[in-house]
Amino acid sequence: MNLDHRPAGLVDVAAKAGVSLSTVSRVITGRTRVSEKLRAKVMAAVDELNYRPNAAAQMLVSGRRSTIAVMARNTTRFGYAATLEGIEEAARAAGYVVVITVIDSNDAEEIDRGVNLTLSQFLAGAIVIEFDEVGVATTNALPEDLPVVAAAGARRRAAERPHAYLDDYTGGRLATEYLLSLGHRTVHHIAIPATRAQSGRAWGWRRALQAAGAPVPELAQADYSPTSGYEAALSLIDDPDVTAILCGNDELAIGAARAYQERGRRIPESVSIVGFDDQPFAQMWMPSITTVAQDFVDLGRRTFRLLDEWLQTGTRPSDSAVRPRLVVRESAASPR
Amino acid sequence: MNLDHRPAGLVDVAAKAGVSLSTVSRVITGRTRVSEKLRAKVMAAVDELNYRPNAAAQMLVSGRRSTIAVMARNTTRFGYAATLEGIEEAARAAGYVVVITVIDSNDAEEIDRGVNLTLSQFLAGAIVIEFDEVGVATTNALPEDLPVVAAAGARRRAAERPHAYLDDYTGGRLATEYLLSLGHRTVHHIAIPATRAQSGRAWGWRRALQAAGAPVPELAQADYSPTSGYEAALSLIDDPDVTAILCGNDELAIGAARAYQERGRRIPESVSIVGFDDQPFAQMWMPSITTVAQDFVDLGRRTFRLLDEWLQTGTRPSDSAVRPRLVVRESAASPR
DNA sequence: TTGTATGCGTTATCAT
DNA sequence: ATGATAACGCATACAA
Secondary structure: OOOOOOOOHHHHHHHHHHHHHHHHHHHHHHHOOOOOOHHHHHHHHHHOOOOOOOOOHHHHOOOOOOOEEEEOOOOOOHHHHHHOOOOOHHHHHOOOOEEEEOOOOOOOOHHHHHHHHHHOEEEEEEEEEOHHHHHHHHHHHOOOOOEEEEOOOOOOOOOOOOEEEHHHHHHHHHHHHHHHHHHOOEEEEEOOOOOOOOOHHHHHHHHHHHOOOOOOOOOOEEEHHHHHHHHHHOOOEEEEOOOOOEEEOHHHHHHHHHHHHHHHOOOOOOOOOEHHHHHHHHOOOOOEEEEEEHHHHHHHHHHHHHHHHHHHOOOOOEEEEEEOOOEEOOOOOOOO | OOOOOOOOOOOHHHHOOOHHHHHHHHHHHHHOOOOOOHHHHHHHHHHHOOOOOOOHHHHHHHHHOOOEEEOOOOOOHHHHHHHHHHHHHHHHHHOOOEEEEOOOOHHHHHHHHHHHHHOOOOOEEEEEEEEHHHHHHHHOOOOOOOEEEEEOOOOOOOOOOOOOEOHHHHHHHHHHHHHHHOOOOOOEEEOOOOOOOHHHHHHHHHHHHHHHHOOOOOOOOOOOOHHHHHHHHOOOOOOOOOEEEEEHHHHHHHHHHHHHHHHHOOOOOOOOOEEEEEEEHHOOOOOOEEEOOOHHHHHHHHHHHHHHHHHHHHHOOOOEEOOEEEOOOOOOOOOO
């Protein structure tokens, strides 16, 4: 039958059902009443021809945009992936389709390519996962007139764009205060990369130390990987003053833990280690890792809600914070 | 100036540049030669008006589809996330945009909702991450006339769709043979869920055992999480015949390792444990986990290439396998 | 090389 | 309640 491969259109359905094109359109969209009789005929034709509306045409004429873009540097690391999950889930529930673009590097040209590819879509809005500098640069590269919200790893003071954020400043304080309350003289910090001079968690760590009148050690910079936590720990391991380490994420904490354990140092007897994020392996580790839980999936949902609110009401939404929670497990205890 | 918020169109640019609409179209698409003089004027107008082509209109008229859909049950677990990464990377390089839809459950209605949402896009093709039964069901729910390829966790004999797959049958054999060669009388298996009666790796495990004339123990069924590996190990832990365990993934291996170590059983002295996937934590565990490395990112790339080939040539591509590799570390050794 | 005219599949505005 | 018809923004065959 259908010899040429062009998919059936409204006209084809109309012809087969013996009604006008606009009647078919009406039963498809369902916005206007149509007699039961015709509706049935149309549905039959739709089924038979296996008709699917052409999204491009619909968008063109209606101007209705139903896809949102998510831009991120990474999609596999725990925090990023979980945030994406939250966004996708909320977006799908609201009838939006999600296109994802990863921007691998901070190179301006690279960013431009990604932005252009994404913008070639007919977008309702965009969400940037702004856990790193690439994210920040991406947000800045996006046009002013597109509704853009960010999922951020920390609060931004003077952000031009609305954002939902993890209150990791508070998380950093919480963890540090906990360690101090255990009797540690001070707390060292192995830090993840930050979008600013220092991450929110590093900031909270510093504040808590200062507030307690404790010395503020120089922080050890790492990236996100267990290996880098391992190496950072090696630089601390011979220092007898190091009795407690707050790590910027659980990967670092696990890497650091391994560095100590390999050398025969027991945790928490010899050093206390606290992580960040509460990712699945944290509680499986031996000893299980005390950590600051951050609900990334919720962050993703909130971020989408911000965007949705903007699109619905037309007014810029205000920022939204997700609170961290200290999860006490086995890797931290009183010194000695 | 631009009081009403309608974005600039080809007409606006043409007016401002003082040329015809089609000239503008030509410089935008770049498919036809335009004099340098006019091209410059047009570009200036484009810049000034900040013109962006309307993707919907372009698609409608050209019929060119440039977005592909990825459907998956999950996007955060290691294998899924890494596969998605590979797909996205390859697709972006080829100029495609990726929309992602997660199908949370095996419920037919749920699947239909996801499929319809996705298909409402103007798709060039779709990729299903078929690591589980939901993936299989999703593939089946997709229309025949849409180019669909699958990224599978194992080879499918009579698959209706082209697919790239992890040759985890071979991986299972490799790991089992290795354990046997170490001197173990047999190897137990803690299995991940499978899309068929048993996973490819379970099949390879069984075959290797049979080929060696070793007894084939009943397998312990688990899901994907460390916790379930922990629990499965608990059911094995009192059996003195269990000297070697092959786990369906590294999460299970780590969970199982913890179960033994918690009870004071040393690894590999007391039991050998081998994992699957080689995810980042495998080498951080103490002892580091011997595992079968699977390159999920490569799987993603290959899957996209299959689809791309199909779209370019118009002919169904043939399947593509990614080979596993045994990574020997510390968690397996000769018994006693 | 450049401009004019037509049509892509749909929704929305008119009549009827 | 239903049917004609005019946009929507762009690419392209054709004319100049």
